[in-house]
Amino acid sequence: MFKHVLSFKSRFNMLLLLCCSTQLFAQEQCDVQLGHGLIITEDVIRIVDKGQTRVQINNDNQLFIKGRWKILDEKESQVLMQYSKGLRDTVPELVSLATDGVNLGLTAIEQVVTGYTGKEPAVLKDQLQYVERALMDRFKKGDDFFYIAPQSLSKLDDFFEKEISGKIHSAVHGSLGAILVALGDAFESNEGNIEDRISDMGDRMDLIAKEIDRSLLRKAAQMEKKAAEYCGYLKLLDETETQLQQIVPELLDFDLVQVK
Template structure:
């Protein structure tokens, strides 16, 4: 029975990783758009940042500052600025939310699976998941009213999820599996309760958790797949609006944000 349990652990965690890998890939299908600078969006302010410094700032969707200097626009040009600002607000926060929520969903699922077998979350898992979260936050950050996206190619996000994030998750899972096996071995040696009942209970919990993970990640994958083309379309329209705004304020060319390849 012990061998069957160990086999079940490996199979279920492998399925989990495959689902996680899948929705990361579908999120950015066919999206040949580059963000040339970092972008921070809050309730009242949009900031285009470069090397930690704000280069372009839009206040309340109607005031434009470049390198700290206010650019006065007439009513017609202010409408272009507003269209650009609202376009960023309509698109970027949702991209950030789906990216961070997707990863967090996968991390929570892993924690549920591991805790289901070991009755506690191994320290090695906590440590490894910190590296996953750190890698994510370098690209995407989200607060109560704060969204950040780093300069990056949106057509390369599949590589980010597939290689970097997935690799770190593999490390976390493999380390946790070792901790689970050690914990089970200790339990056998110390005769803690009815071990066979404990193993059977873990199997039942695993089945329930696996089904919920399956359902949740599949829904997320479908949602991201449907949104992928929509994001690209919005960003390409946004690039056109940005080009129009650059014609009005040529200084903005230095801080070209949305770049369609």
């Protein structure tokens, strides 16, 4: 039985490596820092600091700083619109890219573990909620908003490969114990032949693993294509922000895109 479990553990680790690898983010080094948090909805963009909105852009054409409306002429409004649309074109996609890849991996783990035990073990549920919270502190999206925290976009590899990957490893290793307990309980209560059950779970694992592999490969191809675009977009966005800061110097206090 332990031989089977070890092979299952190896498959878990393979999936984790596929899920959490951020080499795709590192294809092109982009030393960009987001100096403040950013929330984007359909009509409003908000630059936030310590939970407070400092800069707000309504409908891509109205600028508020600390709640005060800044009147712009037509030419200045064009710069504001270019900046606002630049944020909309870049940030939501980045947030989706970050969250979707990890959520896919979490779903895969839930499917595999539930396949063994017939239910989601409490230890897995608790651990995965911890992973989700860590992710949502940095990236969050809902039906009508996107959020990204202040952070270095050049160090996403550390966040995903160390912090998130480490938490997922803890969840998986804790769940392996629950799987063994479930299989042991089945054996003691004579719920069928234990070897047949292990074999059946192994087949289910193979099917799920192959489907996850295909999904992750498709996701990897999308990420690889988009990763190279982010540096260029963000650098152009920084240039537009600099133009806007020249028009409205108060924005210097809330510098969002910082290219080093």
